[in-house]
Amino acid sequence: MKNLKTLITSIFSTLLFCSQISAQSKFAQLDFEIPTPNEFRNASGGPGHNYYQQKADYKISLVLDDAKQIISGEETITYTNNSPDNLEFLWLQLDQNIYAENSDSKLIEVEKMEDFRSISDINREFFKYDGGFKVESVKSTSNQNLKYFINKTMMRIDLEKSLGAKQSISFKVKWWYNINDRSKVGGRSGLEYFKEENNYIYTIAQFFPRMCVYNDVEGWQNKQFLGSGEFTLPFGDYEVNITVPADHVVGATGELQNAVDILSSEQKSRLKSAATATSPVLIVTQKEAEENEKEGTSKTKTWKFKAINVRDFAFASSRKFMWDAQGVKIGDKNILAMSYYPKEGNPLWEKYSTKLVVHTLKTYSKYTTNYTYPVAISVHTDRIGMEYPMICFNGGRPEKDGTYSEDTKYGMWGVIIHEVGHNFFPMIINSDERQWSWMDEGLNTFVQYLTEQEWERGYPSRRGPAPYIADYMRGDKKFISPIMTNSESIFQFGNNAYGKPATALNILRETIMGRELFDYSFKMYCERWKFKHPTPADFFRTMEDASAVDLDWFWRGWFFSTDFVDISLDEVNHFQLNTANPDTEKEIKRLEKENKTLFIGEIRNKTSIQATINEKDTTIDDFYAKRNVFKSDTLDKLFYTENKKKMSAEELALLNANKQFYELKFTNKGGLVSPIIIQANFEDGTSQVTYIPAEIWRKEEFKVSKVMIYDNKVTSFQIDPFLETADTDVDNNAWPQKNEPTRFELFQQQREKENPMQRAKRAEELMKGK
Amino acid sequence: MKLLFFVLFFVCYSKTFAHSYFFAFAEVEYNVMQEKLEGTLIFTRHDLEEALIKKGIISSTFEKLQHDSLSISAIGNTLFNDFKFFSNQIPIKLSALDFSLTKNGLIEIYFKSEKVKLSQNFELQFNSLMDIYPKQQNKITFIQNSEKRTYVFMNNESRRKITISN
Numbered sequence A: 001m002k003n004l005k006t007l008i009t010s011i012f013s014t015l016l017f018c019s020q021i022s023a024q025s026k027f028a029q030l031d032f033e034i035p036t037p038n039e040f041r042n043a044s045g046g047p048g049h050n051y052y053q054q055k056a057d058y059k060i061s062l063v064l065d066d067a068k069q070i071i072s073g074e075e076t077i078t079y080t081n082n083s084p085d086n087l088e089f090l091w092l093q094l095d096q097n098i099y100a101e102n103s104d105s106k107l108i109e110v111e112k113m114e115d116f117r118s119i120s121d122i123n124r125e126f127f128k129y130d131g132g133f134k135v136e137s138v139k140s141t142s143n144q145n146l147k148y149f150i151n152k153t154m155m156r157i158d159l160e161k162s163l164g165a166k167q168s169i170s171f172k173v174k175w176w177y178n179i180n181d182r183s184k185v186g187g188r189s190g191l192e193y194f195k196e197e198n199n200y201i202y203t204i205a206q207f208f209p210r211m212c213v214y215n216d217v218e219g220w221q222n223k224q225f226l227g228s229g230e231f232t233l234p235f236g237d238y239e240v241n242i243t244v245p246a247d248h249v250v251g252a253t254g255e256l257q258n259a260v261d262i263l264s265s266e267q268k269s270r271l272k273s274a275a276t277a278t279s280p281v282l283i284v285t286q287k288e289a290e291e292n293e294k295e296g297t298s299k300t301k302t303w304k305f306k307a308i309n310v311r312d313f314a315f316a317s318s319r320k321f322m323w324d325a326q327g328v329k330i331g332d333k334n335i336l337a338m339s340y341y342p343k344e345g346n347p348l349w350e351k352y353s354t355k356l357v358v359h360t361l362k363t364y365s366k367y368t369t370n371y372t373y374p375v376a377i378s379v380h381t382d383r384i385g386m387e388y389p390m391i392c393f394n395g396g397r398p399e400k401d402g403t404y405s406e407d408t409k410y411g412m413w414g415v416i417i418h419e420v421g422h423n424f425f426p427m428i429i430n431s432d433e434r435q436w437s438w439m440d441e442g443l444n445t446f447v448q449y450l451t452e453q454e455w456e457r458g459y460p461s462r463r464g465p466a467p468y469i470a471d472y473m474r475g476d477k478k479f480i481s482p483i484m485t486n487s488e489s490i491f492q493f494g495n496n497a498y499g500k501p502a503t504a505l506n507i508l509r510e511t512i513m514g515r516e517l518f519d520y521s522f523k524m525y526c527e528r529w530k531f532k533h534p535t536p537a538d539f540f541r542t543m544e545d546a547s548a549v550d551l552d553w554f555w556r557g558w559f560f561s562t563d564f565v566d567i568s569l570d571e572v573n574h575f576q577l578n579t580a581n582p583d584t585e586k587e588i589k590r591l592e593k594e595n596k597t598l599f600i601g602e603i604r605n606k607t608s609i610q611a612t613i614n615e616k617d618t619t620i621d622d623f624y625a626k627r628n629v630f631k632s633d634t635l636d637k638l639f640y641t642e643n644k645k646k647m648s649a650e651e652l653a654l655l656n657a658n659k660q661f662y663e664l665k666f667t668n669k670g671g672l673v674s675p676i677i678i679q680a681n682f683e684d685g686t687s688q689v690t691y692i693p694a695e696i697w698r699k700e701e702f703k704v705s706k707v708m709i710y711d712n713k714v715t716s717f718q719i720d721p722f723l724e725t726a727d728t729d730v731d732n733n734a735w736p737q738k739n740e741p742t743r744f745e746l747f748q749q750q751r752e753k754e755n756p757m758q759r760a761k762r763a764e765e766l767m768k769g770k
Numbered sequence B: 001m002k003l004l005f006f007v008l009f010f011v012c013y014s015k016t017f018a019h020s021y022f023f024a025f026a027e028v029e030y031n032v033m034q035e036k037l038e039g040t041l042i043f044t045r046h047d048l049e050e051a052l053i054k055k056g057i058i059s060s061t062f063e064k065l066q067h068d069s070l071s072i073s074a075i076g077n078t079l080f081n082d083f084k085f086f087s088n089q090i091p092i093k094l095s096a097l098d099f100s101l102t103k104n105g106l107i108e109i110y111f112k113s114e115k116v117k118l119s120q121n122f123e124l125q126f127n128s129l130m131d132i133y134p135k136q137q138n139k140i141t142f143i144q145n146s147e148k149r150t151y152v153f154m155n156n157e158s159r160r161k162i163t164i165s166n
């Protein structure tokens, strides 16, 4: 314990100057990192007064050949140029060309000889699958051939006359391609073959030449599709006719237009009752599906779908599907939540899928913006998860005997919530996936976490809670990418584009902004950018604009750097206030002297020297030797009384309050600035938590100290007591220092308590006793 | 010219998972009293399960595996091919003790080493799952005398020297 004597404020001007320069870099306003606001995107983070976006409308006729597993189609695209620019050419995406034989996505994979350790590795290298688009023709509406050029996954159509502002153009494309078998080549879109019964489930997407986005940020977003950076697409209206075997059941983006011709009257009435049902209603039952899948047919049927203001179109088709639906009302819209799954998906799918869709639509609508599309569909696949507007393909298959593991259950729940959640990011809040995966995956994973927690208390979410990201973030910063990295160049896609941004948003919500400010601002971003194309800067700016919280330091640290949080509590010094009362203070001094640790020589001398000279000779001690320094004299008391008179009653009370002062010293070891949350635990068993904003680091980037004043004495301090900052090393978070047990130590502790045999024995004894 | 040997197992390789994890983590401490390495290997359960099933090491999901010494050592023997400590170039023998599954989809595998004195020339090779998932990244936090050091392992940098404090 120390006594607080004087408060010295010393300013080392040069030192302060230096540290200001370095700290300025962490707290400086974002400048060159984000684009200057303009007429298209304003400084508040909203669409500017001249914001525009292009429109692409599609009329597609499609044939699914179940015998050859081929898709062939013809489309008429009407493209409207809402930009102020003249367009000399148009760019379309041919994503399926990633499976073309000259595809870049394979060429750019780094390979080593060790990659060829098994015969199947080699087999894979030689495996030939020609899955690219075969474009048969590109024609004007008057059937004139248009000039076009295919550069891998991009196709340029050269216009005879450039397309001016506010002008539209229509043209036709005819194509076909071989559908990929997912078990052989993977893929977001594809087929699954059921060998024993010779049946297929098709979950089809990226199946047609799609317009690229042209906007104020990228011009044409014609960055090649390499596999990771997903899709960037304009909004438009779709009319799609899909011809499939007559015994197939089809689910797709949009509303079915010809239910009258396609569905049985039984199915139509079931569908009608589903709209107002409070739990899923089967349109096609398991019994009906099992009957249907027994034999094929050579007849066909055409399913007609229409979708308004969507950025893409996908569908699923199979004779194996059962189909259920349940109505859900969001705002003033009646929506049908639906699921399509084969018997292989049960019992899980019938029980959970559509209920999860309903829950996801409701929760996301609360945190982001209302879902306004007429349907939302979850389709069963073996193990993937992939999202499209109004429809998504989700894994989660029980075992053949109808049982399933807990892991499969949570895996299925998580993937359905996640993929249905993608309806909001990026299908409605239409960010550029090719460029920034985190804008849809990260934001979506964050709301997924909120949705999971509202589905089941204590839901074991895989991503979101701050402590989960610590293992990934700590260590060598060279192998981590900033979140603001192009989708194709990210190390550790999952942690970087999903986990880290989801964690960052959780920290903003729980710790830095608080739930009220965060939820309002996050929703504001979603409302401002629904059915539009936001960029990262629009998100960063809106979050500050709607909350009055300067977050530039946070975006810089979490999104633009590879720093991590590691705040270390290095030192704690305890002080008490000098009361100035000579009686009290001198007694404290006396006690201090009495309790002082003695030097070993002094201890031994006490017995070995029987008497010193001054003890034997009484003439030696003078005034100084005889004076009792621990006793106050008249002058001390007078001085105290005089001083007291000068003090206000408030000051006096404070002086006598016996406050406890603790000086805490911190180091920022990880580089990422973070609030410091200090929990003091007191002698009387109570505790107090103080939140110090991250701005404490604004002038001193690496070392800060803070004096905490309490009424009671502190027995221990804990930094980040609720694990909310993603601190990567919690061992330096406590005083007195305590090492958190490693996972191995926890395992040992559990093991040492009782091994399984001891447990069995105990159970046996318990039974005997009964 | 080098001859290419390969083991015969069948990898059903799927190129694009929309949601992949590809991250393993190890937490290892040198127990000075026992002169042994003690630690935990942590994988995304789904990633590891799929890899081990394809390699024919396990035939069912971890949830169905008995925690008996046979399956535990089978898992250990496979994992310790790609997770190897070296002291003065000599591999340190590790043995798996048990594993546990967490609800949020991870598997933790606990292990111990034989008695070993750490030399200054102390290395770790950590290329677990990199043969199957080329984008796999692995990390270790090594603890010695309460000091923690973290290292990252990638496909092209899968063996690294670990600093030992005296």
Ligand SMILES: [Zn+2]
Residues within 6 Å of the ligand: A418, A422, A441, A444, B019
């Ligand atoms: Zn996703």
